[in-house]
Amino acid sequence: MSTAISPPHDVPAETRTNYLNASYGIRSWLLTVDHKRIGILYLISITFMFMIGGFAASLMRIHLLEPQGALVQPETYNRLFSIHGIVMVFFFLVPSIPATLGNFLIPIMIGARDVAFPKLNLLSWYIFITGSCFVLFAIVSGGVDTGWTFYAPYSSTFSHTSVVAAALGIFIAGFSSILTGLNFVVTIHKMRAPGMTWFRLPLFIWAMYATSLIFILGTPVIAITLFLLGLERILHVGIFDPAIGGDPLLFQHLFWFYSHPAVYIMILPGMGVVSELIAAFSRKRIFGYAFVAFSSLSIAVISFLVWGHHMFVTGQSVYAGLIFSVLSFLVAIPSAVKVFNWTATLYKGSISYQAPMLYALGFIGLFTMGGLTGLFLAALATDVHLNGTYFIVAHFHYVMVGGAVMAYLGGIHYWWPKITGRMYPDLWARIAATIVFVGFNLTFFPQFVLGYLGMPRRYAVYPAEFQVLNVMSSAGASILAIGYGIPLIYLIWSLKYGAPAGPNPWGAKGLEWTIPSPPPTENFEEMPIVTEQAYNYAGTEEEGHHG
């Protein structure tokens, strides 16, 4: 049924009123309260931030071609990795899928006209932009060299860079996350269409709900932590300074109380996207729907209990270390359950290899590796050796880039026809996906070896025996950069020259594919009434689903 839908009223897509052509002009965008337009605003903003973070990463990889440093002074290198981390974590990965795809899709997927608080949604974007401006200001006003972790007392007392501006930027952007999470939780609770019960929700919604919980419960803690850090730096008095009995490890506790769950802010939405992609491109309901749904929630909860595994070598109590270690293993279980269920979904499916599916399958493989190498770091004895080395860098890039960014790109490709009404050239997209996969592995796999050999991270110069692996990594990074550049070109190209997509180019299930592409401002002409489970590809035709 889904494949054969024609646009309602047989109006050509070009002339039908949709959210993109409903009004024109910069004001109509900057003052919009339409969740879809706000999603686009975020898309543009975070793409810009991604380029800044990516530029910093490129410079770092060029610099590391030579043991003595090929490009910049160590002071500059320190600023580069700090900017890379701060921008990529707080201004790209955290808002990536939630603020773009989440904003665009949550109301449509649950059959609502908008999020619960549209004005608050726009305010979130402005807050995000304000936070970004502070960080950009920190970059141009001398940079910041604390790393994205801002460990006291280096950041509070010793660094001579724009720490306050950067911390303030993250503090402000945190409120954007909080308000977005608040909006999503209320929307998912209160705005579902008739018949859209919790167990009929797409898994993307479950994942976004779990993510929102972390936004709400974790973000305020990083906000207060950076607030205290900023005050300590400005007033030269405070509570982390060991000179007056302060405990720098308390800063790390507070920091990781948010920042470990934040890892799941980045990966959970990716898991949600991948669930959608796997279902759509194998035309099957996700195997073990309830297990995948609940694993999202359990990941969100357990993620708050494991932060101490970042602190095994810091002088944290041995006993606390043991507790955090066992809980860290616990969080591996729901992740494993997801991977197995996704793989099982492929069984007896009808699998097509369009670009989004390639990203999704790449995600499963890379996330599996990223997750399993996490075991080395949850295990106390091996963590002692690997903590603070390139092994960590490789591990979290497998999860963050191989996982979250792959899923983000897959999601952008999958819903691009819905967002813009245009198709992109699938061949180019598949080529790009392959290049990204190859480039990614070449960049980050050598770093596992580097870490095991003992090369510490955040080193501007390094012993010569590590050079070969570093050169391999830098070579991979250049391939990866090409892989990220290609989609940017053809996606922009498709805005003007892409073939019209039609409402459901993939033959996928879900409310978003029942409405025209691009969707009208109000999403649904008539309120949908849901009568079937998500991903009901094989099910009997239950009409009433769409008008």
Add this chain to the structure above:
Amino acid sequence: MGDMAAHGAVHDAHPPGFAHQFEDVQQQRDAGRLGMWVFLATEILFFGGMFTSYTIYRQLHLSAFVTGSHLLVVKFGAINTAVLICSSLTMAMAIRSAQTAKSKGTIIFWLILTMALGAAFVGLKLRFEWYRDYLEAIVPGINFVPHAKWGADAGQVQMFMCFYFFMTGLHALHMVVGLGILSVLVWMTAKGRFSPEYNAPLEISGLYWHFVDIVWIFLFPLLYLIGGRYPGS
């Protein structure tokens, strides 16, 4: 308004204050209330980070924290607690007045009274506590002169005062925001926006106000009364 026309036919009798994305008033009211509660949950964690740090350091440096605590005047803390409790009552009365169809004047009376009490709290805090602290040179970072008798504890006493100013300062900031919200509510009431059917802004602002009260209910004993005030404590 164009977007509202699309489903306006289905819901033609919307009360004032109804937003287009909702199906009915009840949904809107539930969403608003849940939204505020979720926001308060984030506030609990926001203050919670500070309370946790405070608890840890109190454990580590008990004697210095007791010394610091004794620099504060219990009288003003207790009076301010009472003032805030009164303002919580008047806030609850304002909401109740709106829900029971009392006159605009009654609602505004309770709201103004709430504002007056809130302003009194901030005023007392500024004049009799922070200003006095400044004169006594116990404001870290601005004017702080350690007493000789603190001896080796001076650093940790200063840390206690940091906590004191950060926590009460953040609380006072919330009070000021609350006063701003109340002013808007007065204006909306005067415009006749509220009725027994529609008073959600009043209700959810009330939740916020009561939450700020609760924070103080904990700040008072934690900051002013730790370790007791009896002779020899």
Add this chain to the structure above:
Amino acid sequence: MAALTAIPLKPEAASSIAEGVDQLHYFLTAITLFFTVVIFAAIFFLMLKYRRRSPDEVPAETGEHLLLEITWTVIPSLICVVIFVWASSLYVQNARPPAASTEMFVIGKQWMWHIQHPEGPREIDELHVPVGVPIKLTMTSQDVIHDFYIPAFRVKKDVLPGRYSSIWFQATQTGTYHLYCAQYCGAQHSMMIGWVYVMTPSDYAAWLAAASTNESMAAQGERLFTQLGCSTCHVSDGSGRGPTLAGLYGKQEKLRDGSSRLVDDSLIREAIVNPNSVPVGNYPPIMPTFKGQVDEEQVLQLIAYIKSLASQERTNGK
């Protein structure tokens, strides 16, 4: 190909714990490889076997399978339990140094490692140790957080300002090994590196004799003890205003609140920089803080001196 053979894949293993850590590492690597291969193979196989053959193809539902879900929840859980127990037992066994360890002292500062041997020799960014002897390092930082990392020994620990942390190792092979700072500490973090020289005991003794140009730490501490006036209160016969320090080190000491604490390096350090936090016995809290008057190196010398009194007999008045 020459370049490929030049790629190192395994770090040197030169301490008593390295082999155990490596075994766990290989076990984890095997687990990782196994599951990665299984998942990749499954994906490729299923992709090919169930590729879409016609555009309208709609596969049948496969339904749920509770037993399968339970299986792949329980098996990873069991594997995790095994890893946890294995890793934690290694970690805990390595947490406490053997009683007979030789002590050395490390002070991290931006951006160098300052190392002091009890016999007196000081080193910068170099650490000479004898092979086959357990060495305990007591470490602190003068400024920011550093991290003392010797990959070949598989040991690493943050070096924090304001407190002591410690690691221990027993080198098993003579040689020269990297020493890194593994916690980002500012501009020249990557230059805060050095070398560990593991020598035969006889070579070490020779080195020590040649390097011992100044007096031992304890002797330096004794001189400081007099200079700072500590000896006016802490008199050795127990009649002073403060407790006598003879025979104190390594004992359980009663605090005023009734609890007792082991007198170790950390406690003495605390007592020097923040005396009120360790009110010992019934003495009045009159000791001033010596924070700012002594640097970390001098604190260590004072501790070495007090430690040297440990064998003396206890004659405490109160």
Add this chain to the structure above:
Amino acid sequence: MSTYVGVFLALLVGTALTTWVAYIDLGAFNTVVALVIAFIKMTLVILFFMHVKYNKGLTRIVIVAAFFWLGIMMTFMLADELSRNWTPTVSTWNTILPFLR
């Protein structure tokens, strides 16, 4: 109406009580009593002024979740801070997990 006034009076009494108790030497229990009173006062405000007594389950879940998370933060951070100076001896470890040698 009368409920509000009753709660209001209870809160005032609680404030007076907590201040009064602070001047009596209860040792470590001074803090406990002060916190218990504060907790009761908070519960009164939440139940009556904030209408949670009359609200459905979801509101309560949100409140409980927030305090649960605060509890996680406090418990785990204190667990580290308070046990930081304990170095495990092999013998204690043996009693916890005997098979670990």
